[in-house]
Amino acid sequence: MSVRSIEARVNPVYLTAKTAVCLMVQAGIPEADKIVHALALENNALLQNMTDAETILGNALVVEAKYRTMCRLIEASGYQTCVDLPCGYTPKAIYMVEHNRNFVGLDLPIVVGEAGPIIRQLAGSAENVSFHGVDATNYTSLKKALQGCVGPLCISTEGMMMYFSDDEVDNVIANIQCLLREHGGCWITPDPEYALQFCGTFRAVFGEESLAKLMATKDEAQGQSAVAALGNAFIIEPTDIQNSQARAETLLAKHSLKVEKVNLGEHMPELSVYKQFAPEQIVRFKEAMHHCHYWVITLDEAKEIQTDRPREEQPFELQYTVKKGILHLALHGRLDTISAPKLLLAWEEANADGSIEGVRIDCAQLEYISSAGIRLLLEMQENCSRHIVFSGASVKVKEILQQKGFGDVI
Template sequence: MLRDYSTISPSARALLLMKGVTDIPYAKEAAELMMRPEPYEPDYDNKDARLWARILHFEARYFSINEMLEDIDAHNILELSSGFSFRGLEMTTAKNHLHYIDTDLPGIIEAKKDIIEDLLDDVRKHSKLELMQLNVLDEEQFSKVIRHFEKGPVTIVNEGLLMYLEPEEKERLCEIIHHILRKCGGCWITGDIYFKKDLSKTLKRKDALGEFTATHRIDEKKFDDEQSARDFFDRMGFVIDKVNEIDYKELSAYPYFVENLTPEQVEEFRKIGKVRETWRLKAR
């Protein structure tokens, strides 16, 4: 049966279609499902370096979290606001004795369950994947999800979440996560340490993702700079266990980005500097 994924929001579709040109596991297959009955035809000949910069950004964010997970012996993993990312499917298919809970708001989770049913072609005998609805600011709901795990440390991960939250909402989320980590042990891996930068000339694009960013005032909700982010998490009771240093040259989108840069853009990107980091945090 061909499922209808046309109701998925334009921004979520746009992000997945961009990721489909990368080596992110299941991204291409999920993009193909979402485009049916039309074919999904990635445009590797696109000469827009700004587009490839965005694709490279999302690919780096995904794999930076994977690299952090490789450092630790995680058996209980909770992913927050995962959207149409399939890390849970990837990890539970490849590893044994892993319990992965993938969460987001109801509409996304229901659509994602259908996509995973269409993607899944094997049976995980020794690992468990659950997809659950979760409002991350609801402590009672959060605690109910955590209780699905067996006793032991919990690793909480997220790619993009903090940049959607107001300051008081960030604090509330930190309080909830801090309480859980103090009780269960474990860590929080977040690829969501974004810094305010002027991207108006270099990266801004008038498309579904650009409109989504403007509508949700995402640029306003980023940290002022790296020090302000460090100060915030210190105040919320966290210590930085590790900062990821990903090798962009190893990513699949990197050659397309470099090949299409103009000399002017090289200088523009150099001036912008680092726009995001992935941190592994522990409760103090």
């Protein structure tokens, strides 16, 4: 089994990043077509799950508005270094090089391993462009990736936060707060209002009935990536805007962060995709975007900033034995995007002949489990006739396991 196939099984959400760059081609964003060609995605297979041409066009409109507005806001921040988390397969690095900025792309290892060489070549192998595989919940991986950065950072996050559980999103915000404390700068994201932008776009451009198509697209995307979206304390719910917005702001305040909301309609440039719409559709879309915002997040100096930095996570290690059809595992450190492939390799090796009936996992030294680790444990469970049994788990790990439906935690 290749490294890439292992990473793909552990992190299926990377397919949504490929879908995004295909939509950029539909919108006419420069250089996106070259990236798609290098990825051999010209047949638009990733877009075929969308219900019809109208749905593809609506998604392309959202993607271009998001991409171009983010580029404009990064420039307006005045900071020299853009840290794109996640960077995906977009041509943002090329744009930043053309505008004399440093670019640091952070994403899943499978994404940066594939996108990094392609985009660096298109950017002229510029020395101020780099890519690093990280897990956003893993502070050590983020710190290592940014250790060579000088000066304040403009951290941009598009389309990531909605894929996390509440526990994970809390970890990510804590990590970004620490990066801002160490380097200075700001964090720009449309993610809290991402659902509002999507719903507002489809309603304004195509009418109320288009929202059913939008939800079908969401379901297809989740099936494609095997990851649920739009369901944590940082995401504003279109059906409960006031309360969910207050909840998101409270979450930021908990981490000594404050937010300035930048009106999307006022900062969105003219879009290439407009040529595919009727004038009245464009007018309605622009009006709808005046009700959406990008969040520019900074340290709240008026509050006492937490001084406890996240401790350095222990390297992931595992040991296993097989006795009478039972796989006995001992896990150490964090089971996340970076380490889950090691567990998958061990599982495939131990169960090569399909003889494993059950799994017992010693969690006494396991510090954390991310959604990538949970997906792998669920895959293991599906291939066993007995339930996985966990022992020695900390309160935090036990809570995560039980929330995901694992009942045998002792």
